[in-house]
Amino acid sequence: MSRVRADLLVRAELVLPEPAAAPIRDGAVAVRGGTIAAVGPWAEVSARHEGARLLDRKSGGLVFPGLVNAHTHAPMTLFRGLADDLPLKAWLEDHIFPAEARLTRELVALGTELACAEMIRCGTTGFVDMYLFEEEVARVVDRVGMRAWLGEGVFDFPTPAFPSGRAALAETERLAAAWGGHPRITITVDPHTPYTCAPELMEAARDLAGRLDLAMVTHLAETRWEVEEITRRHGKTPAAYLDALGLLGERLLAAHCVALTPEDIRLLAERDVRVAHCPESNLKLASGIAPVPELLAAGVIVTLGTDGAASNNDLDLLSEMDTAAKLPKGLHRDPTLVSATEALAMATTQAARALHRPDLGRLAPGAAADLVVVDLDQAHLRPCYHPASQLVYAARSGDVRDVVVAGRLLMEDRHLVTIDETDILARVDRAARELGLGPA
Numbered sequence: 498m499s500r501v502r503a504d505l506l507v508r509a510e511l512v513l514p515e516p517a518a519a520p521i522r523d524g525a526v527a528v529r530g531g532t533i534a535a536v537g538p539w540a541e542v543s544a545r546h547e548g549a550r551l552l553d554r555k556s557g558g559l560v561f562p563g564l565v566n567a568h569t570h571a572p573m574t575l576f577r578g579l580a581d582d583l584p585l586k587a588w589l590e591d592h593i594f595p596a597e598a599r600l601t602r603e604l605v606a607l608g609t610e611l612a613c614a615e616m617i618r619c620g621t622t623g624f625v626d627m628y629l630f631e632e633e634v635a636r637v638v639d640r641v642g643m644r645a646w647l648g649e650g651v652f653d654f655p656t657p658a659f660p661s662g663r664a665a666l667a668e669t670e671r672l673a674a675a676w677g678g679h680p681r682i683t684i685t686v687d688p689h690t691p692y693t694c695a696p697e698l699m700e701a702a703r704d705l706a707g708r709l710d711l712a713m714v715t716h717l718a719e720t721r722w723e724v725e726e727i728t729r730r731h732g733k734t735p736a737a738y739l740d741a742l743g744l745l746g747e748r749l750l751a752a753h754c755v756a757l758t759p760e761d762i763r764l765l766a767e768r769d770v771r772v773a774h775c776p777e778s779n780l781k782l783a784s785g786i787a788p789v790p791e792l793l794a795a796g797v798i799v800t801l802g803t804d805g806a807a808s809n810n811d812l813d814l815l816s817e818m819d820t821a822a823k824l825p826k827g828l829h830r831d832p833t834l835v836s837a838t839e840a841l842a843m844a845t846t847q848a849a850r851a852l853h854r855p856d857l858g859r860l861a862p863g864a865a866a867d868l869v870v871v872d873l874d875q876a877h878l879r880p881c882y883h884p885a886s887q888l889v890y891a892a893r894s895g896d897v898r899d900v901v902v903a904g905r906l907l908m909e910d911r912h913l914v915t916i917d918e919t920d921i922l923a924r925v926d927r928a929a930r931e932l933g934l935g936p937a
């Protein structure tokens with residue numbers, strides 16, 4: 498039988514095609530032209546495919562779908578550890594906004610490259626980002642090879658990037674035209690929050706997203722303060738307020754969703770809004786704990802995000818999955834809530850559903866070739882009864898050995914292929930000193 502040519506063959510001790518699937522022992526993934534050509538036992542896949550390259554991880558390799566960070570602010574790596582142990586409002590208004598006033602395009606690019614290095618090392622292949630000078634984020638993502646959904650942050654006040662929310666929306670339209678058709682980059686419309694955007698700006702964002710058929714990203718119901726403030730201004734909860742403005746729908750990915758009423762949860766489910774749960778950021782800023790079991794029971798698609806590195810303080814989805822799985826167990830004293838499989842699904846298959854990309858989040862013929870190899874040959878990862886359990890409850894970022902996005906190796910044997918990490922670390926330290934934000 499003649500064999501089909503593949504660009505890359507990955508052989509592994511275990512292949513986990515999707516969170517709830519049975520793992521394939523001595524399995525393989527064949528990659529051709531950025532997509533997956535075959536997944537199955539090595540004997541079958543290698544009988545039908547010859548690979549230009551073989552990544553042989555038969556000894557200790559666990560292959561699984563790449564993780565998607567559904568909510569972050571990548572360039573905020575530059576502000577990691579700058580203002581800890583504060584509540585959201587003081588953190589943002591007294592520390593982060595003043596620091597962001599000093600941002601330049603170059604700093605945003607630098608912070609993004611640092612973020613990409615960190616995320617790839619943690620098994621993340623794609624991320625959803627909202628920030629300032631987002632074109633710089635796009636340029637770095639294009640060069641580094643990750644997958645991303647990127648939106649210029651829209652505020653109702655001037656930022657170093659744009660003088661007004663309207664100007665930021667105009668930039669969004671320009672970005673959508675400039676990056677439309679890119680194989681890995683998708684532009685989104687990103688009004689910041691219900692309390693930093695006036696109703697008219699929210700409506701303009703909604704109209705732009707509808708006209709260009711783009712997804713929207715916003716922060717929603719992050720704190721009790723936000724609920725009180727929006728109720729005072731508009732007489733409604735933030736979710737009901739956005740619904741009255743026509744923003745709630747399957748187009749919207751809403752980050753946080755901590756301070757929700759039972760009616761809000763029903764509304765989000767009815768409108769098919771997608772939620773990016775950010776448990777570690779919510780804990781650190783003392784915002785509270787999102788009602789994830791209730792959202793899941795109502796049928797809401799829940800994904801997982803780290804938020805920015807200034808509120809987390811890392812971009813590690815492996816530890817975020819661990820937190821997401823344990824938090825509801827402790828809160829409700831119920832160990833059955835959010836299983837390891839469900840937590841892994843939030844970062845893979847559910848993220849794909851939330852982002853309207855059925856070709857992501859699983860390893861199957863025709864799916865995008867975004868995959869990760871973890872090295873199981875370590876004391877804290879043996880024995881391996883359930884791969885999903887290992888990934889959620891035991892794996893750490895240093896265990897990630899290889900990362901492939903759209904068929905391209907971005908990390909091979911723990912070496913970042915598309916990022917000069919030594920150079921980035923040196924430049925980041927220099928930039929942090931020059932920014933002069935830390936202690937004197």
Ligand SMILES: CSC[C@H]1O[C@@H](n2cnc3c(O)ncnc32)[C@H](O)[C@@H]1O
Binds near residue numbers: 627628650652
């Ligand atoms: C409009 S660009 C993004 C904007 O969001 C800020 N930000 C970071 N984390 C949070 C959060 O948890 N809630 C609200 N806003 C946040 C970031 O600093 C940028 O200014």
Ligand SMILES: [Zn+2]
Binds near residue numbers: 568569716752804805
């Ligand atoms: Zn955020």
